[in-house]
Amino acid sequence: MSRIRRDPTADRWVIVAPERADRPMLYGPPGAATAACPFCPGNEHLTPPEVLAWGRPSPAPDTPGWRGRVVPNRYPALGPEAPVGADPVGPGLFLERPGHGGHEVVIETPEHRWRPEAIDAGALTDTLAVCAERMKVWSARPGIRYVLLFKNHGEAAGATIPHPHFQLLALPLVPRTVREEAAAAARHRRREGTCLLCRLLEAERADGARWILETGALVAMAPYASRVPYEVWLLPRSHESRFEDSPVLGETAEALGGLLAALARVLGDVAWNLVVHTAPPEGDAEASSYHWHVELLPRTVRFAGFEWGSGLAMNPVAPEAAARALRDRLRS
Amino acid sequence: MSRIRRDPTADRWVIVAPERADRPMLYGPPGAATAACPFCPGNEHLTPPEVLAWGRPSPAPDTPGWRGRVVPNRYPALGPEAPVGADPVGPGLFLERPGHGGHEVVIETPEHRWRPEAIDAGALTDTLAVCAERMKVWSARPGIRYVLLFKNHGEAAGATIPHPHFQLLALPLVPRTVREEAAAAARHRRREGTCLLCRLLEAERADGARWILETGALVAMAPYASRVPYEVWLLPRSHESRFEDSPVLGETAEALGGLLAALARVLGDVAWNLVVHTAPPEGDAEASSYHWHVELLPRTVRFAGFEWGSGLAMNPVAPEAAARALRDRLRS
Numbered sequence: 001m002s003r004i005r006r007d008p009t010a011d012r013w014v015i016v017a018p019e020r021a022d023r024p025m026l027y028g029p030p031g032a033a034t035a036a037c038p039f040c041p042g043n044e045h046l047t048p049p050e051v052l053a054w055g056r057p058s059p060a061p062d063t064p065g066w067r068g069r070v071v072p073n074r075y076p077a078l079g080p081e082a083p084v085g086a087d088p089v090g091p092g093l094f095l096e097r098p099g100h101g102g103h104e105v106v107i108e109t110p111e112h113r114w115r116p117e118a119i120d121a122g123a124l125t126d127t128l129a130v131c132a133e134r135m136k137v138w139s140a141r142p143g144i145r146y147v148l149l150f151k152n153h154g155e156a157a158g159a160t161i162p163h164p165h166f167q168l169l170a171l172p173l174v175p176r177t178v179r180e181e182a183a184a185a186a187r188h189r190r191r192e193g194t195c196l197l198c199r200l201l202e203a204e205r206a207d208g209a210r211w212i213l214e215t216g217a218l219v220a221m222a223p224y225a226s227r228v229p230y231e232v233w234l235l236p237r238s239h240e241s242r243f244e245d246s247p248v249l250g251e252t253a254e255a256l257g258g259l260l261a262a263l264a265r266v267l268g269d270v271a272w273n274l275v276v277h278t279a280p281p282e283g284d285a286e287a288s289s290y291h292w293h294v295e296l297l298p299r300t301v302r303f304a305g306f307e308w309g310s311g312l313a314m315n316p317v318a319p320e321a322a323a324r325a326l327r328d329r330l331r332s
Numbered sequence: 333m334s335r336i337r338r339d340p341t342a343d344r345w346v347i348v349a350p351e352r353a354d355r356p357m358l359y360g361p362p363g364a365a366t367a368a369c370p371f372c373p374g375n376e377h378l379t380p381p382e383v384l385a386w387g388r389p390s391p392a393p394d395t396p397g398w399r400g401r402v403v404p405n406r407y408p409a410l411g412p413e414a415p416v417g418a419d420p421v422g423p424g425l426f427l428e429r430p431g432h433g434g435h436e437v438v439i440e441t442p443e444h445r446w447r448p449e450a451i452d453a454g455a456l457t458d459t460l461a462v463c464a465e466r467m468k469v470w471s472a473r474p475g476i477r478y479v480l481l482f483k484n485h486g487e488a489a490g491a492t493i494p495h496p497h498f499q500l501l502a503l504p505l506v507p508r509t510v511r512e513e514a515a516a517a518a519r520h521r522r523r524e525g526t527c528l529l530c531r532l533l534e535a536e537r538a539d540g541a542r543w544i545l546e547t548g549a550l551v552a553m554a555p556y557a558s559r560v561p562y563e564v565w566l567l568p569r570s571h572e573s574r575f576e577d578s579p580v581l582g583e584t585a586e587a588l589g590g591l592l593a594a595l596a597r598v599l600g601d602v603a604w605n606l607v608v609h610t611a612p613p614e615g616d617a618e619a620s621s622y623h624w625h626v627e628l629l630p631r632t633v634r635f636a637g638f639e640w641g642s643g644l645a646m647n648p649v650a651p652e653a654a655a656r657a658l659r660d661r662l663r664s
Contacts, residue, residue, distance in 0.1 A: 005556060009532070014557040015647065018650050077638070077646055159636070176642065196340065196341060225346040295640070306480065306501060309627070310480055314352070
């Protein structure tokens with residue numbers, strides 16, 4: 001069972017999950033056989049029994065014919081077997097809590113290989129809708145304080161299985177990044193009476209230099225303090241706190257597909273992480289002032305000693321240059 | 333010139349340094365020619381004019397014969413040309429400050445290739461002593477609020493040049509990681525009257541499971557909440573705030589050599605980052621309660637969407653198992 005430990009020298013929690021050391025690395029030379037891929041049709045027995053599937057004509061679970069599948073992660077970072085809601089305990093400086101939570105995989109497509117030029121917005125819409133449903137299911141469970149949805153694409157982004165999939169991690173705590181964003185949003189609202197990200201969108205539209213895309217309901221921009229080259233944020237134009245409650249997931253899928261295709265035109269077969277930032281489940285003031293957004297983080301540079309030592313990021317590409325390049329390649 | 337930008341949605345600063353995009357990547361197949369290596373003897377003209385060198389019989393700067401050299405980074409993240417001490421400015425939500433500071437490279441040895449089995453503790457002592465001197469020089473300069481010393485080894489650790497070198501970055505702000513550690517240390521001292529890390533060392537010695545090495549003046553341990561597999565902290569047994577003022581740099585070099593050799597025996601030719609955590613230059617209460625330490629972070633796993641989205645780390649190797657493996661291989 002995994003444990004969540006607090007670093008006594010800093011406000012930092014770490015999930016220690018030895019089970020995950022056994023994960024196989026399934027990246028190989030391009031075109032390598034996918035016989036061993038647990039996410040390919042026909043290999044359903046290689047995953048734990050499925051939570052749900054969509055698009056399968058037959059009612060038999062764990063059989064081929066699906067368009068998408070949700071399965072428990074076989075090497076979970078957190079598990080439901082740990083005591084619910086246990087407080088951190090420990091002798092003296094050593095505080096840890098059981099790794100209570102959930103870790104699911106949302107397999108997006110039967111196709112093993114992801115090709116940016118062939119993104120199917122309809123399929124991605126279905127995937128996002130299923131992800132949103134699973135987020136709501138997990139949020140309602142006892143002991144869960146946050147549900148993190150993310151996707152790793154490519155070895156350099158930490159992916160171990162190339163077959164397209166999202167991951168959902170249900171956590172017994174609100175992670176630091178979200179806590180800090182929620183606190184900044186609540187602070188801004190108390191002071192200015194407005195949503196920080198709504199205000200930021202106005203300022204970014206007026207400036208224009210980091211603006212990438214605008215659709216009916218969504219905006220994409222290179223954030224002012226982009227941590228990595230070609231970082232992109234995609235967010236709703238009007239205020240919405242929770243991704244999982246959003247009425248514009250179809251438009252989100254379409255915009256995301258366009259952005260990923262543009263990214264591939266600019267950077268080639270680049271690795272990236274995608275992270276959904278949504279408000280914490282609890283209905284407090286901080287949650288309602290939170291504005292959900294998707295962060296897309298290409299991995300062209302590596303974190304080094306500077307970043308470890310400082311907590312600062314070092315970005316060798318100006319966000320304005322990144323936005324210009326992505327804008328130029330969105331329609332070509 | 334680089335800029336340091338504040339993310340308006342979080343307490344996060346980013347150095348945007350487009351000059352660094354031009355850095356050449358000098359890793360190649362093992363045994364590749366080093367003709368292009370700017371840190372090899374004979375190639376002194378490939379670096380900016382040296383700040384100092386040691387071990388060279390001739391008085392002529394930028395010529396071979398040295399045992400070590402300090403040069404300005406040719407692709408600096410921060411530079412002295414920016415206005416000193418300028419406050420962050422910007423319209424509305426957009427705050428940035430000029431990238432004022434310094435970025436130096438300390439070339440440790442004329443040898444291009446680093447071999448863990450041939451670490452020379454004497455040479456490393458000289459290097460650390462020079463690094464400490466440069467830290468003091470930069471700390472005394474106007475507008476500098478922190479000096480970060482670090483080393484990247486291997487491509488996976490973000491190094492672009494294999495030739496062994498340290499980097500020193502003089503910053504116009506105290507980086508977040510150090511601020512947080514200093515605050516935790518000051519809080520502990522106010523509450524308990526002792527140094528947090530001195531207290532932690534007592535607890536770790538009593539526990540023993542994460543203890544790796546003990547010398548006359550130093551201790552190495554796997555931190556309780558290790559963020560990555562085989563993370564190691566090396567620190568003085570008695571309270572010292574500043575690495576650059578330490579009387580035990582020779583012993584530090586020797587212990588570090590032993591640890592790096594043990595790490596190579598356990599993990600093979602692994603990439604790692606080494607970061608020196610020292611108290612901020614300013615002489616406040618937080619600085620004196622700070623206990624310097626060296627953090628050694630092997631890079632066997634990649635940061636992925638989970639880490640980006642949460643600010644938590646996920647470590648698949650228990651620190652106790654890592655400490656045991658390193659202890660076992662220290663003397664063999």
